[in-house]
Amino acid sequence: MPSTADDPDGLELELLLEAVHRRYGLDFRGYATASLRRRVWRRVTLEGLQTVTGLTDRILHDPRVLERLLKDLSINVTEMFRDPSFHGALREAAIPLLRTYPFVRVWNAGCSTGEEAYSLAIALHEAGLLERSRIYATDMNEGALAQARTGSFPLERMQVYTENYQRAGGARSLSEYYVARGASAVFDPMLARNMVFAHHNLVSDRSFNEFHLIVCRNVMIYFGRELQRHVHELFLDSLVPLGLLGLGRKEAIQPPEIAACYQPLVASEKLFRRRT
Amino acid sequence: MVDLVVIGASWGGLRALRAVLAPLTPDFPAPILIVQHRSDEESALAELLARTCALTVREAEDKDRLQAGTVLLAPHGYHLLVEGDEAILSVDDPVRFSRPSIDVLLESAAEHGDRAVGVVLTGANADGAAGLAAIRRRGGIAIVQDPQSAERPQMPRAALAAVPDAQVRPLEQIGPELMRICAPSTARPGAA
Numbered sequence: 001m002p003s004t005a006d007d008p009d010g011l012e013l014e015l016l017l018e019a020v021h022r023r024y025g026l027d028f029r030g031y032a033t034a035s036l037r038r039r040v041w042r043r044v045t046l047e048g049l050q051t052v053t054g055l056t057d058r059i060l061h062d063p064r065v066l067e068r069l070l071k072d073l074s075i076n077v078t079e080m081f082r083d084p085s086f087h088g089a090l091r092e093a094a095i096p097l098l099r100t101y102p103f104v105r106v107w108n109a110g111c112s113t114g115e116e117a118y119s120l121a122i123a124l125h126e127a128g129l130l131e132r133s134r135i136y137a138t139d140m141n142e143g144a145l146a147q148a149r150t151g152s153f154p155l156e157r158m159q160v161y162t163e164n165y166q167r168a169g170g171a172r173s174l175s176e177y178y179v180a181r182g183a184s185a186v187f188d189p190m191l192a193r194n195m196v197f198a199h200h201n202l203v204s205d206r207s208f209n210e211f212h213l214i215v216c217r218n219v220m221i222y223f224g225r226e227l228q229r230h231v232h233e234l235f236l237d238s239l240v241p242l243g244l245l246g247l248g249r250k251e252a253i254q255p256p257e258i259a260a261c262y263q264p265l266v267a268s269e270k271l272f273r274r275r276t
Numbered sequence: 277m278v279d280l281v282v283i284g285a286s287w288g289g290l291r292a293l294r295a296v297l298a299p300l301t302p303d304f305p306a307p308i309l310i311v312q313h314r315s316d317e318e319s320a321l322a323e324l325l326a327r328t329c330a331l332t333v334r335e336a337e338d339k340d341r342l343q344a345g346t347v348l349l350a351p352h353g354y355h356l357l358v359e360g361d362e363a364i365l366s367v368d369d370p371v372r373f374s375r376p377s378i379d380v381l382l383e384s385a386a387e388h389g390d391r392a393v394g395v396v397l398t399g400a401n402a403d404g405a406a407g408l409a410a411i412r413r414r415g416g417i418a419i420v421q422d423p424q425s426a427e428r429p430q431m432p433r434a435a436l437a438a439v440p441d442a443q444v445r446p447l448e449q450i451g452p453e454l455m456r457i458c459a460p461s462t463a464r465p466g467a468a
Contacts, residue, residue: 035366221338221366250365254339
């Protein structure tokens with residue numbers, strides 16, 4: 001995003017991102033500015049500051065302020081079986097294709113606190129595929145990953161998740177998969193046996209395996225066009241021929257030359273299949 | 277010249293939006309972005325609006341290019357923002373219990389400075405007031421539905437409290453006013 005002298009706000013934001021990159025090696029410069037600006041301003045206010053430049057000053061001298069900003073900038077909105085129709089499409093259209101492989105590798109990119117990875121594990125388990133699958137769930141936020149590794153989610157969310165699960169075509173009762181412990185629903189460790197939670201930054205890290213299914217929902221909406229292209233190249237590099245890609249309900253594959261490498265498997269659910 | 281119209285509506289919004297969009301002609305020179313609060317997931321809102329207006333109406337996808345004469349609706353469960361000539365979606369936390377939030381859209385549109393028009397219609401909450409104030413602060417035009425003509429007056433009233441110099445218009449005059457403001461040749465009185 002080019003800044004100009006008559007857009008001081010844009011310039012301040014750009015300088016903040018430049019400072020974070022040069023001081024700490026973390027690169028948010030390719031993020032979509034509109035949503036980033038809101039998150040940054042939230043941090044400015046919470047730190048009791050007046051300007052983005054004031055925040056830049058603090059961050060340069062105090063890594064703890066950076067830590068707090070990083071929390072603000074990572075996307076931690078998630079739920080189990082979010083958009084049940086997507087998970088229904090996975091069950092009906094994707095799983096029959098995955099079944100044809102002797103071993104299934106799934107990449108849940110931007111897994112946040114793990115709800116989506118567990119949803120995928122449950123679907124694979126009910127299809128009898130979990131034993132011969134491995135789910136790689138990655139995120140750039142260590143705090144979220146630590147939470148994900150506990151395999152427990154807030155008990156109060158289970159009513160919503162149960163409804164989602166059933167609307168997604170769930171065969172049983174979600175409660176068969178967890179036990180209530182205090183305010184937490186602790187999920188059956190059987191689901192996590194073939195699950196790996198690992199740190200991976202889509203902006204700066206490379207492909208680390210070949211996958212049969214990549215699920216990356218509502219993560220790239222925070223990226224600008226150039227960064228989206230970069231990540232889509234990464235995904236294309238990381239999929240086996242005829243591999244599957246699942247995006248959020250309102251996301252498109254762009255640019256067009258990368259979109260041309262896929263055909264829709266379930267167009268309405270943004271579930272795609274690599275052409276070759 | 278105005279190159280962006282952003283509209284927020286809540287309770288009673290379908291009827292109000294239809295009334296606002298109906299007078300707009302297919303050559304309407306600016307893109308229009310709308311946040312309508314709604315609770316249902318499977319929504320036919322785009323279809324319902326398209327039936328009674330001459331513009332193209334659809335739900336926004338992330339990074340959609342804005343086009344003159346095309347109306348983009350915030351999808352259920354997503355914030356809609358504008359950045360340059362693109363629509364941006366986010367799943368950030370609800371703002372004052374709303375996602376999509378009218379404030380979020382309007383505040384992002386404020387970056388367009390005096391090229392943005394913000395419109396706040398009927399509703400039973402205060403969403404949009406802060407966003408409309410941001411638009412006004414950056415030199416944009418603020419229009420508020422006359423609370424008297426609103427199915428629910430709270431939202432227009434809150435907007436007026438935040439933006440006392442906003443133009444107040446009865447529902448049926450908002451569409452024609454947008455046509456006038458956005459017409460390419462119109463010189464805007466009072467604009468620097």
